[in-house]
Amino acid sequence: MSVEGNIMSIQNSLTAAEKRLADYLLAEPQQVLGMSVKALAEATDTSPASVSRFCRRLRFPGYNELKIQLSSDLNDPSTAIAVNPEVVAGETVMEIQARLLQNAERSLHETVDQMDQSVIDQLCQALKTTSQLVCFGLSASYLVAQNIAQKWSRLGLNCIATDDVNQLLPLAVGDGAKNKVYWIISNSGESPEAVIGARMANDAGGLVVTMTTLGPNSLVTYADIPLVTSMPIEGNIRFAATQSLHAQFMLVDVIYYRYAALHFDETKQAITASRRAVNFYKKAFMEGMRAHHK
Numbered sequence: 001m002s003v004e005g006n007i008m009s010i011q012n013s014l015t016a017a018e019k020r021l022a023d024y025l026l027a028e029p030q031q032v033l034g035m036s037v038k039a040l041a042e043a044t045d046t047s048p049a050s051v052s053r054f055c056r057r058l059r060f061p062g063y064n065e066l067k068i069q070l071s072s073d074l075n076d077p078s079t080a081i082a083v084n085p086e087v088v089a090g091e092t093v094m095e096i097q098a099r100l101l102q103n104a105e106r107s108l109h110e111t112v113d114q115m116d117q118s119v120i121d122q123l124c125q126a127l128k129t130t131s132q133l134v135c136f137g138l139s140a141s142y143l144v145a146q147n148i149a150q151k152w153s154r155l156g157l158n159c160i161a162t163d164d165v166n167q168l169l170p171l172a173v174g175d176g177a178k179n180k181v182y183w184i185i186s187n188s189g190e191s192p193e194a195v196i197g198a199r200m201a202n203d204a205g206g207l208v209v210t211m212t213t214l215g216p217n218s219l220v221t222y223a224d225i226p227l228v229t230s231m232p233i234e235g236n237i238r239f240a241a242t243q244s245l246h247a248q249f250m251l252v253d254v255i256y257y258r259y260a261a262l263h264f265d266e267t268k269q270a271i272t273a274s275r276r277a278v279n280f281y282k283k284a285f286m287e288g289m290r291a292h293h294k
Contacts, residue, residue, distance in 0.1 A: 002073045003029070003066060005110040006058040009214040009231040020044040021054045029070055037063050104246050110230035111247040114214060115254060123225050124259045126207050127152065130181040135161040136168050136197055137185035144185045144211070144248045151256045155270045165193040172197055177204035184210050187229075187244045189217025198222040211248060227251060 007022045014022060024044045025032055032040060037048045040063075044051075051063060060066040087096065127133060133152055135145035142163035149161035162168055172182060182201040186194040189212035202208050202222040210223040213231045220226045229247035260267040 002076075002106070002110060003058065003070045004073065005106070005230055006060075006214075010057060010216075011231075013216055017044075017046045017050045018054050018057065021046060021051065025070070029074055033067055033071055033074075100242065103243050107230050107243045107247045108250050111250055112254075114228050114230070115251070117258075119225060119227070120255050120258050121262070123209060123227075123255060124262050126181050126209075126225070127157065127259060128263065130157070130207070131176075131179040132158045132160065132171075133181050133183060134168065134171050134201075135159065135183045135185070136163070136165075136194060138163050138191055138193060140245055141185040141187060141191070141194075141248075143245065144252065145183070147249060148183055148252055151252070152259075154274045155259075155267055165197060168193070168197045169200060172201035172206060173204050175204075177201055177206040181207045181209060184208065184219060185212075185248065186210075186217075186219050187213055187248075189213070189215075189219035191219070195219050195222070211251065213244070227255075 003025060007026065011022070021040070021044050024040070035043070037051050040046075041048045041051050055061075055063050055066045058066060060069065091099075133149070135148045137143075137145040142161070145161040145163070149159040153159045160167075160171070171177070171180070180201075182198065184194050184198045184201075189195075189210070195218045198208050198210060198219055199222050202224070207224050208222050209225045209227065210219050211227045211229065212219055214228040215231065229244065229251055
């Protein structure tokens with residue numbers, strides 16, 4: 001993940017010293033490449049120890065590793081963060097295309113960089129044995145919940161996708177919860193309904209899967225399997241959840257295809273049977289329509 005992306009993922013929890021370091025890294029990346037730990041500490045009115053701790057917070061073992069990634073970022077345009085991430089008054093279609101493509105590439109790259117195969121395999125095993133998959137999300141996150149339910153429903157899993165907390169909560173209590181997987185999506189990780197649902201499912205012994213952006217949040221504290229995506233770069237006004245949806249759909253697709261790879265023969269049979277049923281329905285429907293119009 002890029003240095004900028006890592007900084008954005010924890011920007012809301014930075015200390016004063018860390019914020020000075022972050023601001024300097026973002027403003028003077030080329031200069032940082034030639035600076036020692038001591039020089040960077042002096043330039044930001046911090047200490048060498050603060051620099052080392054900040055590197056670890058950004059998920060780098062040390063200062064040299066951070067500089068290696070920073071150098072790579074400067075040579076890779078896809079990691080650059082747009083100043084105006086969504087839309088500018090009067091901009092052309094070509095400008096919008098370029099902006100969205102750049103943002104999408106960055107978001108997908110950083111999300112892929114954070115994926116852990118062991119975590120994905122743990123989730124695939126849980127999905128294989130669960131009695132029911134309950135997917136929950138609000139607003140744009142509900143689109144992701146529907147996508148998850150649609151995919152695994154085709155494979156024969158008992159799936160529910162909802163954005164109604166009144167439907168979620170009864171499913172998250174009682175002994176039956178112990179055999180269910182609860183896949184809760186909240187980009188910020190702070191949606192009250194998502195947090196409450198995850199907490200209740202966790203208390204009841206259900207397996208809770210969370211999907212949030214990287215960084216500390218309330219929802220992930222109840223996760224048995226935490227899934228993370230890149231931090232979307234957004235303006236003061238968010239016109240749409242474009243970047244977060246790109247990242248979330250990408251992560252879901254990777255998990256789905258890994259599941260299919262692990263259970264290839266069963267998946268192939270399920271998809272074939274599903275397609276056969278849909279084709280039968282379409283044929284019967286069209287025949288009925290033709291008979292009706294005769």
